[in-house]
Amino acid sequence: MSEYKNFIEDIIDNDIASGKVKTVCTRFPPEPNGYLHIGHAKSLCINFGMKEKYNGTCNLRFDDTNPCKEDKEYVESIKNDITWLGFKWDKLLYASDYFDVMFDCAVKLINKGLAYVSDETAEEIRVRRGTLTEAGVNSPYRNRTVEENLKLFYEMRDGKYGDGEKVLRAKIDMASPNVNMRDPVIYRVLHATHHNTGDKWCIYPMYDFAHPIEDAYEGITHSICTLEFEDHRPLYDWVVKNCDFPAPLPQQIEFARLNITNTIMSKRYLKKLVDEGKVMGWDDPRMPTLSGLRRRGYPAAALRDFCERIGVAKANSEVEEGYLQACVREELNRTANRVMAVFDPLKVTLTNYDGSEELSVEDNPNAENVTYRSVPFSKTLYIDRSDFALVPPPKYYRLKPDGYVRLKGAYIIHCDEAVLGDDGEVKELRCSVVLNSKSGSDESGIKVKGVIQWVDAETCIDVTVRKLQSLLTDVVDGITDFNERYNYDSMKVVNCKAEKSLQSAKVEDKFQFMRVGYYVLDKDSCGNKLVFNEIVGLKDSFNANK
Numbered sequence: 001m002s003e004y005k006n007f008i009e010d011i012i013d014n015d016i017a018s019g020k021v022k023t024v025c026t027r028f029p030p031e032p033n034g035y036l037h038i039g040h041a042k043s044l045c046i047n048f049g050m051k052e053k054y055n056g057t058c059n060l061r062f063d064d065t066n067p068c069k070e071d072k073e074y075v076e077s078i079k080n081d082i083t084w085l086g087f088k089w090d091k092l093l094y095a096s097d098y099f100d101v102m103f104d105c106a107v108k109l110i111n112k113g114l115a116y117v118s119d120e121t122a123e124e125i126r127v128r129r130g131t132l133t134e135a136g137v138n139s140p141y142r143n144r145t146v147e148e149n150l151k152l153f154y155e156m157r158d159g160k161y162g163d164g165e166k167v168l169r170a171k172i173d174m175a176s177p178n179v180n181m182r183d184p185v186i187y188r189v190l191h192a193t194h195h196n197t198g199d200k201w202c203i204y205p206m207y208d209f210a211h212p213i214e215d216a217y218e219g220i221t222h223s224i225c226t227l228e229f230e231d232h233r234p235l236y237d238w239v240v241k242n243c244d245f246p247a248p249l250p251q252q253i254e255f256a257r258l259n260i261t262n263t264i265m266s267k268r269y270l271k272k273l274v275d276e277g278k279v280m281g282w283d284d285p286r287m288p289t290l291s292g293l294r295r296r297g298y299p300a301a302a303l304r305d306f307c308e309r310i311g312v313a314k315a316n317s318e319v320e321e322g323y324l325q326a327c328v329r330e331e332l333n334r335t336a337n338r339v340m341a342v343f344d345p346l347k348v349t350l351t352n353y354d355g356s357e358e359l360s361v362e363d364n365p366n367a368e369n370v371t372y373r374s375v376p377f378s379k380t381l382y383i384d385r386s387d388f389a390l391v392p393p394p395k396y397y398r399l400k401p402d403g404y405v406r407l408k409g410a411y412i413i414h415c416d417e418a419v420l421g422d423d424g425e426v427k428e429l430r431c432s433v434v435l436n437s438k439s440g441s442d443e444s445g446i447k448v449k450g451v452i453q454w455v456d457a458e459t460c461i462d463v464t465v466r467k468l469q470s471l472l473t474d475v476v477d478g479i480t481d482f483n484e485r486y487n488y489d490s491m492k493v494v495n496c497k498a499e500k501s502l503q504s505a506k507v508e509d510k511f512q513f514m515r516v517g518y519y520v521l522d523k524d525s526c527g528n529k530l531v532f533n534e535i536v537g538l539k540d541s542f543n544a545n546k
């Protein structure tokens with residue numbers, strides 16, 4: 001963690017210093033209406049980060065107060081993704097378990113004369129609410145007696161009214177400059193089956209009423225949320241105060257949402273892509289969902305590192321997607337084993353080499369304890385066509401007629417002849433091995449500048465590789481609408497020849513294909529048919545000064 005404190009940590013430090021807060025308690029409150037995305041990772045890192053930093057607690061609470069959009073599949077995926085990111089929640093809770101508490105709070109407000117049942121339609125409420133410049137108008141039902149309100153509210157609960165026929169409103173101030181304080185609706189009639197409580201309830205609390213109660217009931221001290229809730233904070237404070245929760249009351253703190261260029265941060269649009277079959281599912285490796293990024297091969301540690309490095313801001317902004325890729329590349333450079341693969345094979349025959357041998361090649365030069373694997377070498381190899389030039393430009397250090405190059409982990413070879421086909425294309429290279437130049441025991445005295453990857457023709461395996469790009473095209477002519485930016489060209493499938501050690505790779509194993517990029521074994525692999533996803537290229541195209 002960085003040594004600089006962010007503004008949330010400053011607030012917490014003050015609360016501890018003043019004695020207001022003893023144990024820091026946070027929560028992560030996803031609505032189970034979709035899979036988590038990279039934006040949620042930011043919120044997870046902040047909430048669980050505070051738990052770790054202050055030796056506090058962090059609950060996972062499913063905010064499932066809206067019965068219509070929620071699903072158990074999402075609950076399971078969210079639990080999996082959080083665990084994968086490396087966080088452990090203290091309590092696993094469902095907001096719907098508090099429906100009784102919320103009902104009691106509503107009754108309490110009615111008894112205090114702070115809530116009333118209204119028969120207005122949604123449209124009437126909207127019109128009477130006023131605007132930013134005009135005060136609202138009191139509801140004709142505002143002065144119902146406590147007894148009448150209690151009777152009507154119990155009747156709402158008991159199913160006497162149809163959807164939308166009655167609502168419960170908080171009685172605050174129709175002239176408040178903050179529109180959220182103008183007698184907001186806090187309960188509505190909705191005859192819908194809930195995934196957790198079934199048909200027990202036909203009234204459901206509104207978010208702005210439910211959320212503060214959930215926080216206060218659990219003893220959350222710092223309720224961290226995104227900026228769009230800033231204007232709702234006075235209502236949040238009003239609810240926890242008037243429902244008589246014990247101190248310390250939870251404090252809502254807002255931070256700026258994470259936005260990343262060309263990256264969809266809306267569960268609604270991600271769901272649309274899934275429903276329309278434009279992707280292979282929520283975990284498609286092009287999706288910015290955590291399960292998609294995981295399948296794409298982005299390490300959890302890289303995502304956490306990214307969230308830490310971009311910091312916690314109070315103003316909305318957009319981070320370059322290249323910055324996230326740079327964090328991924330850095331992590332993989334440290335952790336991924338190297339292998340050799342050739343995407344555009346050109347046959348090389350070693351005229352002075354017979355038989356075969358097993359070479360020992362290091363897996364990862366950056367590992368703490370370097371390990372080695374066995375790579376077969378024999379008379380016929382493949383190199384990448386782009387590593388040979390019949391007519392080389394100046395300073396060309398790879399293979400050329402009558403030139404030398406080193407084969408990674410093996411020998412120096414000399415190109416004796418390029419065999420051309422009828423079409424003038426190079427069909428094969430006939431080369432000789434410098435026999436005393438073996439890597440690790442080179443006594444040839446020949447200095448070569450170029451080192452290239454290769455595979456043994458006899459033992460190499462054919463693998464399928466998906467080259468992936470963003471699901472969104474760049475913004476052109478100011479068109480930012482996701483629907484108009486779908487990138488129809490975001491996945492290309494190619495083949496390559498790879499060294500046979502990859503045959504034992506397991507799903508999610510990540511590799512650097514030397515001199516090309518990073519790749520991860522996909523779950524669509526089957527038996528001998530291996531499918532890799534491109535994680536990120538080797539070159540860093542991210543420019544921090546852009």
Ligand code: ATP
Pocket residue numbers: 028029030031032038039040042043224225226256257258259265266267268
């Ligand atoms: P979406 O609009 O994608 O549905 P949401 O905000 O409705 O997102 P929730 O499930 O309600 O999603 O969010 C759980 C938590 O994650 C909330 O505290 C929310 O503020 C936070 N969160 C969601 N998106 C982002 C983001 N892009 N950056 C930071 N935090 C986010």
Ligand code: MG
Pocket residue numbers: 031
């Ligand atoms: Mg939401």
